[in-house]
Amino acid sequence: MSDDVFTLSGVSREYRSAQKTTLALDDVELTVRDGEFLVLLGPSGCGKSTLLEILAGLQRPDAGEVSFRGDPVTGPRAELGMVFQDPALFPWQPLLSNVAIGLELAGVPAKERERRALAELERVGLGGFARAYPHELSGGMQQRAGIARALAADPEVLLMDEPFGAVDHLTRLQLQEELLALWAERRRTVVFVTHDVGEAVYLADRIVVLSPRPGRIAREITVSAGRPRVHGDPELLARESDIYRVLREIEDPIEPPEWMI
Ligand SMILES: Nc1ncnc2c1ncn2[C@@H]1O[C@H](COP(=O)(O)OP(=O)(O)O)[C@@H](O)[C@H]1O
Ligand SMILES: [Mg+2]
Known part of the structure; x- marks a missing residue:
């Protein structure tokens, strides 16, 4: 059996309303490997939640292929567990x-x-x-x-959309530790969305950085620091600065309104 959990190729997703069309994801190619801790990182609005929902089978792409262990994803499935920012108990x-x-x-x-x-x-x-x-x-x-x-x-797979975004910083650090302990115990695949660079490098084996408008994969960064991870590890800090460099490159230019030009 292949080591890939998910394979996405040429995935695009557009949101249409009467006023405008937003290309939330444009031609995304992505492979999620068995047992890895993958982080999707990017500024707000770059399509992270859309991508995660497509993996979860909660949304269908307008173009491209999505497969889970070789089978096309057509809807939600029991092998996938979702965690959202608001647990909505x-x-x-x-x-x-x-x-x-x-x-x-x-x-x-x-x-x-x-x-x-x-x-x-x-x-x-x-x-x-x-x-x-x-x-x-x-x-x-x-x-x-x-x-x-x-x-x-x-x-088999945990899909997490900014799960620690709404808790205070110290609780967040503690939840990160607990999640890593659970992951080490069960070795399930995790796809974790965040816009927090420190959180991304602390948790991930691999980080996929998305750029906004349209959402595209800007860079993939591998974090090879050993585990358990240590805050302030030079390898983590080096990967953080790589990510900040990518984020600066993909920053949206702030365009002046037409009346100013
Ligand atoms: N249901 C929707 N209708 C219209 N536009 C949407 C909808 N959901 C998301 N979008 C737009 O698609 C883009 C990507 O959104 P999203 O996937 O939520 O990004 P992220 O999770 O990275 O913040 C954003 O520009 C957002 O405004
Ligand atoms: Mg989101």
């Missing part, structure tokens, strides 16, 4: 039911889903909060619950 349900929701949809019997949901909550350090409601938890804890929910179905 159901406020009227305790954590255990929130985490078990995917298993319920998959028809797993009640006892079994409770057991698995509890095991996932324990794994993310929330074992004592199974009966708590989302509003009783901090933002970081809610995000952990979102990760537990995605992991409960034991997906």
